[in-house]
Amino acid sequence: MAKKAAANTLTRGYKKKARTRQQLLDAALRIYARTGVAGLALNTLAEEAGVSNGTVYNYFRTREEVLEAVGLELAVQLSQQILVFSEGVSSGAERLCIGVRTFMGKALDDPEWTRALITVVRYAEGMRSALANYLRADLQAGREQGDFDYANEEMAMAMVMSATMGAMNLVVEGIEMEHADRVAAEMILRSLGVSASKARKIASLPLPRTAD
Amino acid sequence: MAKKAAANTLTRGYKKKARTRQQLLDAALRIYARTGVAGLALNTLAEEAGVSNGTVYNYFRTREEVLEAVGLELAVQLSQQILVFSEGVSSGAERLCIGVRTFMGKALDDPEWTRALITVVRYAEGMRSALANYLRADLQAGREQGDFDYANEEMAMAMVMSATMGAMNLVVEGIEMEHADRVAAEMILRSLGVSASKARKIASLPLPRTAD
């Protein structure tokens, strides 16, 4: 909402700059998804984004900066997703479950984006920490609420993140499965010490709908 | 000259050839660990292996073949590890637990090898299936023995593998933790439906010793 009103008052030059940057990031995501990190050649990127090759360097100083920026972009998109979906839920276990299932849903909806995410998470350290903040809060809440019982928080975070990525990878590789999102979420909840029956119950809750 | 001393030089020649090939693979593993797949340039590989760049092409036709061979090499090394350690154990849950903990031990002992493994597993599809065979057997055994309770075998395999890699990565990145191997194994067992108390018990069993 706020965005639309604001945009009109900004200069067109500003909009153009922002738009080009976004075009570049979008193009980079598409290429990432198709070809992996190695395939992201900057002249290809320029072509895909519909600008000349020199223009890339008005936004990023080196190829490294492009890779970083793509990671950050994905992190931002993720944050928004997560915030939207688990807003208003106070149970840590449920929030985490919603997060996992949302990601799984994304893997079904948008395999391209997902491949890019998986690639970038591996590649860009900074990306991981962006995710980690949300996760850590949910883990701690779940523990205080008596749902989680894990020996070490770092390990718990590593397990949740890698297991989720592994499950998403399964989906984008085309494995057919009923309710893959619930299956994955249930296993992750159990690994955190939630009892089998409670894990199933939480994993089966309907996902909150959003206006989007 | 060399051609005449048949029997003897054949052996030596053969041994030399095998040695050079091994040097190349070892060098490739080291480079993988340091720089990831993208960093494996063949002239760098030749230098690291102490041979000239042309020599690489006596053993591999293209860069792709090198990457495949490295994957295969790791798979073979892995198979040997796993077979050695879980030989004589019949419980699927215990075998899987031993496998996970053995990998975790390897991550502590040999971070270079581990980084190479993590990289390759992501990159080389063939590699994954080599691991998968051992894993699938243990999962099925555990299920038949009433220890495991998972909704989908593919998902279970994906979770175990990715979670193990995630935990190994944590170790390689230098996180200090008591009994990281047990912590990880316990969580994985729980995710497969093993009860909390039983998971702890299995994860705490002493690892079988080997002659090595």
Next chain:
Amino acid sequence: MAKKAAANTLTRGYKKKARTRQQLLDAALRIYARTGVAGLALNTLAEEAGVSNGTVYNYFRTREEVLEAVGLELAVQLSQQILVFSEGVSSGAERLCIGVRTFMGKALDDPEWTRALITVVRYAEGMRSALANYLRADLQAGREQGDFDYANEEMAMAMVMSATMGAMNLVVEGIEMEHADRVAAEMILRSLGVSASKARKIASLPLPRTAD
């Protein structure tokens, strides 16, 4: 708004224009001194001058024009220096000596300017002739006054100019030396045929003071 306050802004506009041009030239001199001719990139120049890159093209049509203008700017600054310092002295030998010593003093005072000068003198032919005019007059005067005795005027000019630049370069490179200006001037006078004793005497005269 700005368009309405005509008379006043015209003046201001004019002054502003002149000021921007001067900013550009000053910035160019600084960059010259730091990086040599090759380092003078126009976007760098714009940044150093605190204007946008497009603005440069309101003052100079091409990069070449910038280089020329810098040369001219230095020539003008030089002319002023020389005129001020040797005004009122009629002996050619003394005038030349004052010129050399003044340049040497400048090398001590303002190494940045000096480096720019040395670079430009080499690069820009036109620059050399600006210096040459003053020099030629002094040489001819000195010869007519019986102080100089050189076989060829072109050669004498080349020697005086290159030797002076060489001596300035020495100073700029940080060699510590007492009375470097006198030492250099004395050698140059001798090379023009002034006797050793007379050369020393002339080189030791106090420099005329200026109001500046």
Next chain:
Amino acid sequence: MAKKAAANTLTRGYKKKARTRQQLLDAALRIYARTGVAGLALNTLAEEAGVSNGTVYNYFRTREEVLEAVGLELAVQLSQQILVFSEGVSSGAERLCIGVRTFMGKALDDPEWTRALITVVRYAEGMRSALANYLRADLQAGREQGDFDYANEEMAMAMVMSATMGAMNLVVEGIEMEHADRVAAEMILRSLGVSASKARKIASLPLPRTAD
């Protein structure tokens, strides 16, 4: 002499490598002379040398290294020239005079080489010191032999070198002059404190002939 005999015993591979390197340096010198430092583009260099552009990088890691190597090459050529010509002469003043006149002769004979030299001397610091060693020895000898009388050795070196380059530059710019070499040498000797008559005498000595 020794060279020819030796070359035959060397492997052809070795010869080829040395030859390619020399081709590159020769080509670089030609381009330098024609276009100055800025014109030395590495693909142009490759073309001029008759090799592919990648080959340049088998010999030099960066463009900087090419420039350095060209400077060094010139220094080596110079050293040989100087040694050949002033061999067997013990007077410092005469040796220095021979050096200056030899350079001047070179400027007449080979303007291309000379332009390259002048450019490189300015550009490559390392180059200067190579020249400086020969020069310093002659200056000290001349002083001990009672011919030179200079206040500061660094200044004397700077003056001799820059004056010689200035005079060479005059020649390559096409100024017509009788005995330019003697005129320049005479002025330089005078600047070092040699009396006018003696300077003329030394500068007029016939240059020692060489077999070359």
Next chain:
DNA sequence: AATGAATGAGTCTTCATTCAT
């Protein structure tokens, strides 16, 4: 088999210049 010089297509990066706002 081993060598290593040569290749050349492919990429990254810079920078003078244009132009719509």
Next chain:
DNA sequence: CATGAATGAAGACTCATTCAT
């Protein structure tokens, strides 16, 4: 006039691959 985004030609550099020795 000032701005600064966009352009694209030019040049630096990498690297898988070939081949004569």
